[in-house]
Amino acid sequence: xxxxxxxxxxxxxxxxxxxxxxxxxxxxxxxxxxxxxxxxxxxxxxxxxxxxxxxxxxxxxxxxxxxxxxxxxxxxxxxxxxxxxxxxxxxxxxxxxxxxxxxxxxxxxxxxxxxxxxxxxxxxxxxxxxxxxxxxxxxxxxxxxxxxxxxxxxxxxxxxxxxxxxxxxxxxxxxxxxxxxxxxxxxxxxxxxxxxxxxxxxx
Numbered sequence: 001x002x003x004x005x006x007x008x009x010x011x012x013x014x015x016x017x018x019x020x021x022x023x024x025x026x027x028x029x030x031x032x033x034x035x036x037x038x039x040x041x042x043x044x045x046x047x048x049x050x051x052x053x054x055x056x057x058x059x060x061x062x063x064x065x066x067x068x069x070x071x072x073x074x075x076x077x078x079x080x081x082x083x084x085x086x087x088x089x090x091x092x093x094x095x096x097x098x099x100x101x102x103x104x105x106x107x108x109x110x111x112x113x114x115x116x117x118x119x120x121x122x123x124x125x126x127x128x129x130x131x132x133x134x135x136x137x138x139x140x141x142x143x144x145x146x147x148x149x150x151x152x153x154x155x156x157x158x159x160x161x162x163x164x165x166x167x168x169x170x171x172x173x174x175x176x177x178x179x180x181x182x183x184x185x186x187x188x189x190x191x192x193x194x195x196x197x198x199x200x201x202x203x
Contacts, residue, residue, distance in 0.1 A: 001118045001138050006041050008032035011058045016182050017041050018137050020116030027051050027115050029142045032058055034065030048115060052076040053144025053184060054129040055083025057092035064099040073104035079131025127165025128153035141179035147172055149189040152200040166203050173201045
């Protein structure tokens with residue numbers, strides 16, 4: 001398994017491509033926009049899934065176009081699924097247009113998505129939104145807007161909760177071993193570094 005990534009849009013969203021090297025199957029973690037840069041990120045891999053960490057517009061803005069082009073299945077939590085169709089709930093109504101789309105796969109805590117020989121585990125981590133998710137693949141942890149380098153996601157949007165965010169961060173802190181942390185914004189980190197240096201993980 002390998003991970004490629006690039007940053008997209010005015011909010012500097014990190015989008016990641018998980019590639020199962022034996023099969024060349026891939027999964028895109030969050031999809032800010034469809035453009036040439038995103039096309040180059042996906043490259044010649046066979047895109048199977050679009051794994052959404054949550055339903056805010058800056059993480060789903062390119063979902064319809066990417067699905068239409070590659071036939072990839074859209075994966076999201078039940079709590080955030082309506083954001084794919086509702087620009088008020090996704091916050092797109094306040095900043096940009098949104099193309100309505102439905103989910104193909106609704107996941108819950110503990111579910112596993114199989115990508116060729118790679119298993120991707122779903123962790124439910126509410127706080128930024130009610131249906132926030134993290135994904136674990138190998139030694140990689142994709143944290144969306146839950147865990148950032150030395151910080152965490154905002155909790156003041158509709159559906160956000162400070163207490164749920166702290167509980168989610170405690171859950172990540174308690175994971176066994178170290179992981180490379182791939183957040184939805186800002187710098188890549190490691191879980192050990194965040195355990196030691198992130199004040200929100202130690203509240």
